[in-house]
Amino acid sequence: MLIPREADSEDYKSLRSFDCSPLTAMWQLEVRSLLRDLELWRETVDRHVLVFREPDSEDIAAVLAYRDLLPGYSNSGFFVYALAVDARFRRKGYGTTVLAAALESFSCKCPGCRVTWLVHQDNEPCIALSERFGVAAEPSSEHPDYLVLSTTV
Ligand SMILES: CC(C)(COP(=O)(O)OP(=O)(O)OC[C@H]1O[C@@H](n2cnc3c(N)ncnc32)[C@H](O)[C@@H]1OP(=O)(O)O)[C@@H](O)C(=O)NCCC(=O)NCCS
Numbered sequence: 001m002l003i004p005r006e007a008d009s010e011d012y013k014s015l016r017s018f019d020c021s022p023l024t025a026m027w028q029l030e031v032r033s034l035l036r037d038l039e040l041w042r043e044t045v046d047r048h049v050l051v052f053r054e055p056d057s058e059d060i061a062a063v064l065a066y067r068d069l070l071p072g073y074s075n076s077g078f079f080v081y082a083l084a085v086d087a088r089f090r091r092k093g094y095g096t097t098v099l100a101a102a103l104e105s106f107s108c109k110c111p112g113c114r115v116t117w118l119v120h121q122d123n124e125p126c127i128a129l130s131e132r133f134g135v136a137a138e139p140s141s142e143h144p145d146y147l148v149l150s151t152t153v
Pocket of ligand 1: 020021022023082083084086089090091092117119124125129
């Protein structure tokens, strides 16, 4: 039974220590941006960071997302920057639970909003996970080698 919570800057250390291979460098950079450096931007960047743990266990998964990221696009919805399950805990159904909980959380905050995420075309686990939710992948016009995944919550 995964327990979700909204992250705050206290979670910085725990999230940085995630084994997010093969996206480790990107993950650490983004955690830093979201939970530390962007404290200064609190007014302008609407962040949604969910952390998940099993009862009496360490944090094992997280979702990093922004809302209305693009200035001027007040209705652009949520952009999921990363969804990660610590490598030690993968292939146990956690990713499925986490994506379902994230979509549910976004739906509560903004019914009918778009949720979008980018995935490298070789990221078979993420593409397969997304397909479980009926999310179709389309080639990104802006980012070669990446697919855009998008759904309405
Ligand atoms: C993508 C990710 C979150 C999946 O987490 P997970 O806990 O392993 O996912 P689940 O156990 O719920 O697996 C769901 C389905 O995804 C697919 N899948 C997961 N891992 C896979 C793998 N290594 N190869 C192929 N398919 C895979 C399978 O269809 C799986 O269902 P099954 O186990 O019944 O066959 C995890 O691999 C991860 O954190 N990767 C690194 C970060 C990343 O790439 N994030 C996505 C980009 S933002």
